[in-house]
Amino acid sequence: xxxxxxxxxxxxxxxxVHAATLVLLALAVHATPARGQTLDDGLTLPRRQLRxxxxxxxxxxxxxxxxxxxxxxxxxxxxxxxSVTWTAGYGVTSRLTVFATIPHVWTRASEGVxxxxxxxxxxxxxxxxxxxxxxxxxxxxxxxVLLVAVGAPISDYTPDFLPLSIGLGARRATARGVVHxxxxxxxxxxxxxxxxxxxxxHLDRPAYYTDGHLVLSDEVAMPDVFDYAVGAGYQRGxxxxxxxxxxxxxxxxxxxRRQDMPFxxxxxxxxxxxxxxxxxxPRARGVMLGAGFARTLTGRNVGQSTTLWAGLTxxxxx
Amino acid sequence: xxHAVVAxxxxxxxxxxxxxxxLLVSAVGVAGCDRTVQPTEVLPALQPGSxxxxxxxxxMLVLGGPEQFQVPAPAAVTSxxxxxxxxxxxxxxxxxxxxxxxxxxxxxxxxxxxxxQLLRELVARYNLPPAPRPDGSYAAPDAENPFADPQFPxxxxxxxxxAYSYVSVAQYEALKAAWHWKFRYGRPSPARxxxxxxxxxxxxxxxxxxxxxxVLAGVTAEMLKLLFPASVDxxxxxxxEQREAALLSGKATASDVAAGLALGRAVAAVVIARARADGxxxxxxxxxxxxxxxxxxxxxxxxxxxxxxxxARPPMLPNFGRVQPWTMSAAEAVGLEPGPPxxxxxxxxxxxxxxxxxxxxxxxxxxxxxxxRWNDGAGTYTPPGHWxxxxxxxxxxxxxxxxRAARVFALLNAAMHDAAVGCWAVKFRxxxxxxxxxxxxIRTTIGLPNFPSYPSGHSTxxxxxxxxxxxxxxxxxxxxxxxxxxxxxxxxxxxxxxxSDIEQGKAHGQRIGAHVVRFARADRAE
Numbered sequence: 001x002x003x004x005x006x007x008x009x010x011x012x013x014x015x016x017v018h019a020a021t022l023v024l025l026a027l028a029v030h031a032t033p034a035r036g037q038t039l040d041d042g043l044t045l046p047r048r049q050l051r052x053x054x055x056x057x058x059x060x061x062x063x064x065x066x067x068x069x070x071x072x073x074x075x076x077x078x079x080x081x082x083s084v085t086w087t088a089g090y091g092v093t094s095r096l097t098v099f100a101t102i103p104h105v106w107t108r109a110s111e112g113v114x115x116x117x118x119x120x121x122x123x124x125x126x127x128x129x130x131x132x133x134x135x136x137x138x139x140x141x142x143x144x145v146l147l148v149a150v151g152a153p154i155s156d157y158t159p160d161f162l163p164l165s166i167g168l169g170a171r172r173a174t175a176r177g178v179v180h181x182x183x184x185x186x187x188x189x190x191x192x193x194x195x196x197x198x199x200x201x202h203l204d205r206p207a208y209y210t211d212g213h214l215v216l217s218d219e220v221a222m223p224d225v226f227d228y229a230v231g232a233g234y235q236r237g238x239x240x241x242x243x244x245x246x247x248x249x250x251x252x253x254x255x256x257r258r259q260d261m262p263f264x265x266x267x268x269x270x271x272x273x274x275x276x277x278x279x280x281x282p283r284a285r286g287v288m289l290g291a292g293f294a295r296t297l298t299g300r301n302v303g304q305s306t307t308l309w310a311g312l313t314x315x316x317x318x
Numbered sequence: 319x320x321h322a323v324v325a326x327x328x329x330x331x332x333x334x335x336x337x338x339x340x341l342l343v344s345a346v347g348v349a350g351c352d353r354t355v356q357p358t359e360v361l362p363a364l365q366p367g368s369x370x371x372x373x374x375x376x377x378m379l380v381l382g383g384p385e386q387f388q389v390p391a392p393a394a395v396t397s398x399x400x401x402x403x404x405x406x407x408x409x410x411x412x413x414x415x416x417x418x419x420x421x422x423x424x425x426x427x428x429x430x431x432x433x434x435q436l437l438r439e440l441v442a443r444y445n446l447p448p449a450p451r452p453d454g455s456y457a458a459p460d461a462e463n464p465f466a467d468p469q470f471p472x473x474x475x476x477x478x479x480x481a482y483s484y485v486s487v488a489q490y491e492a493l494k495a496a497w498h499w500k501f502r503y504g505r506p507s508p509a510r511x512x513x514x515x516x517x518x519x520x521x522x523x524x525x526x527x528x529x530x531x532x533v534l535a536g537v538t539a540e541m542l543k544l545l546f547p548a549s550v551d552x553x554x555x556x557x558x559e560q561r562e563a564a565l566l567s568g569k570a571t572a573s574d575v576a577a578g579l580a581l582g583r584a585v586a587a588v589v590i591a592r593a594r595a596d597g598x599x600x601x602x603x604x605x606x607x608x609x610x611x612x613x614x615x616x617x618x619x620x621x622x623x624x625x626x627x628x629x630a631r632p633p634m635l636p637n638f639g640r641v642q643p644w645t646m647s648a649a650e651a652v653g654l655e656p657g658p659p660x661x662x663x664x665x666x667x668x669x670x671x672x673x674x675x676x677x678x679x680x681x682x683x684x685x686x687x688x689x690x691r692w693n694d695g696a697g698t699y700t701p702p703g704h705w706x707x708x709x710x711x712x713x714x715x716x717x718x719x720x721x722r723a724a725r726v727f728a729l730l731n732a733a734m735h736d737a738a739v740g741c742w743a744v745k746f747r748x749x750x751x752x753x754x755x756x757x758x759x760i761r762t763t764i765g766l767p768n769f770p771s772y773p774s775g776h777s778t779x780x781x782x783x784x785x786x787x788x789x790x791x792x793x794x795x796x797x798x799x800x801x802x803x804x805x806x807x808x809x810x811x812x813x814x815x816x817x818s819d820i821e822q823g824k825a826h827g828q829r830i831g832a833h834v835v836r837f838a839r840a841d842r843a844e
Binding site: 074075111112113114115116156158160161171197198199200203204205206207208209212213214215216217218219220221257258259260261 | 691693
């Protein structure tokens with residue numbers, strides 16, 4: 001009934017180990033409707049359902065935006081960021097779901113001499129509240145979801161070694177609203193927007209230069225971040241296929257200067273196209289497989305990355 | 319109208335909404351408690367412990383003496399001319415804007431310290447290497463075209479060491495001359511002459527003519543325009559702001575400011591003439607010279623340094639070792655240099671490479687913090703800037719007069735310039751490869767500098783700086799020496815230097831620092 005989860009990834013657990021674990025788990029279990037598990041969709045879990053999952057992410061870029069200038073860098077080559085993210089979600093009520101995620105991240109540059117970095121990144125705890133769900137003309141359902149999330153680093157990684165740092169090191173709080181519309185054929189549309197407040201970040205050095213100024217402090221103010229997502233998809237039975245346009249705008253911060261390295265408080269903006277597929281296995285109750293793809297279309301002070309995900313979640317009966 | 323079905327009773331919806339609000343408030347509380355930056359190096363209004371009335375007799379580094387430039391006698395404080403100036407000060411004070419008041423408060427922290435902060439900012443702004451061109455070559459920054467890409471200058475560590483020293487030495491020379499004339503003429507500040515002039519900063523007993531603020535504005539702006547020509551607008555604006563602040567604060571009248579400005583500019587012209595002839599123009603070298611450095615190392619049977627950047631970048635300022643030092647002759651400088659590094663084919667070298675590899679492979683978080691703390695790489699104010707950062711707080715806390723503060727920065731930065739010259743001479747004599755060249759498995763935790771390894775520039779700069787600062791602030795000598803040691807070992811943790819680079823660099827820096835301390839002991843400022 002409750003399959004065991006793959007073991008906690010070792011520091012250098014190769015991709016194959018994770019993939020094999022996921023496939024074995026996938027073969028073990030039975031069907032459930034595809035329900036929300038991510039922080040940016042409009043879905044909540046049924047009451048008293050505990051869902052635990054793991055997702056592998058593989059993100060790489062060989063072009064990045066130095067400010068607004070798109071370029072390559074032969075001393076970085078291809079920057080690869082891999083992650084294994086553990087998630088847990090619990091339906092407190094039919095309208096309130098709480099989540100937690102913990103990613104383990106490792107980065108590597110294919111060229112140059114800079115060392116790779118790895119470690120546990122930030123824990124995120126979120127509450128998702130379904131509100132004002134209404135049936136419209138017996139054909140469709142419209143609803144809203146409010147999400148509140150907080151995050152904080154869970155290891156002492158440095159945010160001062162970008163692009164190889166595994167995270168930005170800030171504590172943060174996010175509020176997000178999502179409106180979703182589903183019709184009886186399974187077609188759905190969603191639109192959401194969020195705002196993230198971030199704490200200052202401490203560096204190991206006593207001064208830094210960014211956004212035209214030398215700051216005589218080890219402390220860096222982190223600008224707020226606005227994000228949005230719009231998309232549509234199809235959901236029927238155990239299958240859910242969303243395609244989303246996801247954007248982020250950092251509300252402040254400086255550009256990477258010409259031939260400089262990125263800095264933690266840079267104005268990091270992007271628009272990404274993202275497609276995911278979630279599939280509840282028909283003969284394995286409670287197990288859902290997921291896969292995804294994303295590509296950065298435009299950006300500023302970020303890599304033009306291509307991301308692949310593969311993951312699995314499973315329900316624990318409570 | 320389509321009929322809608324409310325999914326839950328109203329009471330439940332209210333509970334849900336209030337839960338959502340509670341979650342939001344607590345979430346923002348968790349993350350939002352620390353949103354603003356606490357700056358260090360806050361400068362309260364300067365109140366010197368001593369006016370240093372004899373500073374006009376302190377030993378010069380560049381000027382022939384304090385009277386090399388004559389400052390004409392000022393009008394008497396009883397003259398109509400001076401009364402008109404007082405009236406102008408009072409009128410300006412009466413219509414002072416908020417922005418003027420903020421500028422006044424800013425500059426009240428001390429001109430030497432403020433300009434040092436601004437200089438560090440300029441260095442960080444310009445400390446970026448040229449980007450490669452599509453054909454894989456690198457354009458050299460061009461002083462005649464400073465706004466282009468690449469911008470001029472590339473304020474790398476040697477450039478920065480020289481820039482800090484020229485600005486600081488020029489300020490020091492100009493202030494000693496100013497002090498000479500101040501005490502020659504003894505004209506009080508306007509706030510002392512006329513009780514209707516407000517003293518908006520502590521004025522003390524320092525004579526006002528020529529204005530030390532205007533001297534600093536004049537000399538510093540001229541030096542900075544030479545060194546950072548693309549920032550001419552900001553430099554000019556800051557200098558004008560400092561002069562205006564002197565007037566508005568009740569410290570100086572228009573003639574105090576005019577005399578100070580003229581003196582500052584005159585001293586700058588002398589120092590700039592020295593800068594134009596100090597050898598910096600040839601420091602970049604030529605492709606033939608770069609090749610000769612490698613050929614020479616190979617002829618000695620050694621592995622020659624190569625750039626590990628892609629595309630390969632020319633070495634950083636290979637002829638900087640021939641730039642003129644401040645406090646020693648070329649022959650004296652050579653006498654302080656360390657001998658050769660271990661041969662690249664020696665067992666000793668293999669052991670040192672292995673030590674670097676083990677260091678970076680087993681690096682602790684505390685060691686990484688040390689590597690990052692002292693990284694001071696591209697885009698920063700450089701290692702000499704870091705030591706100016708360190709010095710600034712000691713200078714502030716010691717409540718020094720402007721001229722005495724200028725002495726600390728002048729001798730500190732002269733020592734670091736001489737350290738850069740000496741270190742670069744040795745680096746390019748031996749042209750020794752970096753650890754990652756001898757062992758490509760060594761991955762660095764900081765950027766790899768694009769010049770030969772031996773000896774460590776950080777170690778040389780830091781030991782020289784700690785030696786000089788330890789002399790000026792003897793109660794802190796031990797902590798300064800510990801900082802210098804940490805700066806040195808940070809390069810091993812970074813994976814970019816061998817232990818012998820660090821040890822020999824430190825010893826070299828200490829000898830250079832000791833030489834500057836001998837100068838300081840005899841400069842009549844004690």
